[in-house]
Amino acid sequence: MxxxxxxxxxxxxxxxxxxxxxxxxxxxxxxxxxxxxxxxxxxxxxxxxxxxxxxxxxxxxxxxxxxxxxxxxxxxxxxxxxxxxxxxxxxxxxxxxxxGDFSVKLEYPNRRGDFNKQIVDSINEMAGALGQMEMMRQDFISNVSHEIQSPLTSIGGFARALRNPALPAEQREHYLDIIESESRRLSQMSDNLLKLSSLETDRASMDTRRIRLDRQLKSVILATEPQWLGKGIQVTLEADETEVEAVEDLLGQVWMNLLHNSIKFTPAGGEIAFKLSAGKDFATVTVADTGIGIGQQDLLHIFERFYKADKSRNRAVGGSGLGLSIVKKIAEIHRGEISVHSVPGQGTRFTVRIPYNWK
CATH class of the missing domain: 1.10.287 (Helix Hairpins)
Known part of the structure; x- marks a missing residue:
């Protein structure tokens, strides 16, 4: 109408x-x-x-x-x-x-319906968008360089320390453990960057099929049982029988990343609750924990690449700041969306909405 x-x-x-x-x-x-x-x-x-x-x-x-x-x-x-x-x-x-000069700003009288005005506005809009992309590219390169430099510095420093022939065996093993841990972090970061790059490709080439979402959530929870049982965390699942059309491996990565995050930041004896509900057009999955929570300022940037709400704590558990970026990208590929609500000291709740059909 x-x-x-x-x-x-x-x-x-x-x-x-x-x-x-x-x-x-x-x-x-x-x-x-x-x-x-x-x-x-x-x-x-x-x-x-x-x-x-x-x-x-x-x-x-x-x-x-x-x-x-x-x-x-x-x-x-x-x-x-x-x-x-x-x-x-x-x-x-x-x-x-x-x-490469994206500071271009053309001026033209505000005449509605004027074709020249539309051209000028389009050029200004293009210059602004390209300028933002350039800033994002520079920030991305800076963040990658910083994230790579930190473990490389640790590896180099402890490798030099190992040259000391008088180093006690216990301390030598400790240094080797740190080098191995930093090497794994570099490998994980490389894998995540490759995954983010591959997710930018044409979604039409991805293999989709009908999957039971409730069964997939149950499988993810059982696969991570050693981690949450080791911390004495109770994980529960409340799920309706639900089918969606999706890329199974990618969607499984979403639940795996969210569950790993909750396990990392939930103290011993805490709780993590999964809930799957079937709506009219979307299946909604919530992952709620009783962890340390996220500050309101950090919630604005939580899905940005390399962003870490608590850098020292995240580094201690081996995070690279890419997990939630991957989760958000996968949700968008499925025409879905993800949101987060958190209160510091009380816990965090992620909500993911996935449509039933791929197209």
Missing amino acids: KQRVARMLKAVLRVIGHVLQLALFFAVLAMSWTGATYLTEALYVYTGRPSWDYFADLFNVILGFVFCILFFMVMGLFFRRKEMILLTTIIDAIRRIAK
Whole structure:
């Protein structure tokens, strides 16, 4: 209904525009004819008026048309000059953008429906989007360099310490454990970066099928049983029988990452609760824990790559800050969404909504 009304309004505005253009033409023609009449009357004072009024009126009409044509020619040259200036400005802006200057900002009068205004707005929007992408790229490179440099520094430092022949065997084993742990962290970071890169590819090439979501959640919980039992954490599952069309391995990665996060940040004796409910168009999965929680400021950035709400604690448990970025990307690939609610000291609840159909 709204689209039909919008189309009708556009049609009405188009008709009004044509009527105004036609009215302008006749107005200019009338003024030109009037001007020609005054001019010929002034000339007749010196040359005498023709004996036939028909010739006088015909001359006025011809001269009026000439004035009208001259008027539109002059206006055309004026507007063409303005169009050329605008075109030159646009070309210069595109060249600057091609060279990496995304600070381009073109100015143009705010005229609704003007095609040139749309072009200028599109270029400004493109420059802004490219500028944001460039900032994200630089931040990404900076974060990767920082995250890689830290374990490499640890590995290098402890490797040099191992050269000491007088180093006690117990301390030597401790240093080797640290080197092995940092190497695993580097390997995990590399795998996560590759996974994020692969998720950017065409989703149409991914293999999807109907899966029982309740069974998948149960399998993930059982697969991680040694971790949560080792900390004395109680994990519960409340699930309706639900089928969704999805990439099974990717969707399993979502539940695995969320459960690992909850286990990491839930103290011994805590609880983690999974709940699966079937709605009209979406299956909703919540993962709630009684862990340390996340601050409100950190919640704004929790799904950004390499972001860590508690850097020292996250480093202690081997996190790279990529897990939740992967979770969010997988949810988006499935046309779903993820949200988080948390209160520091009381726990965190992640909510994932997945549509039943892939398309």
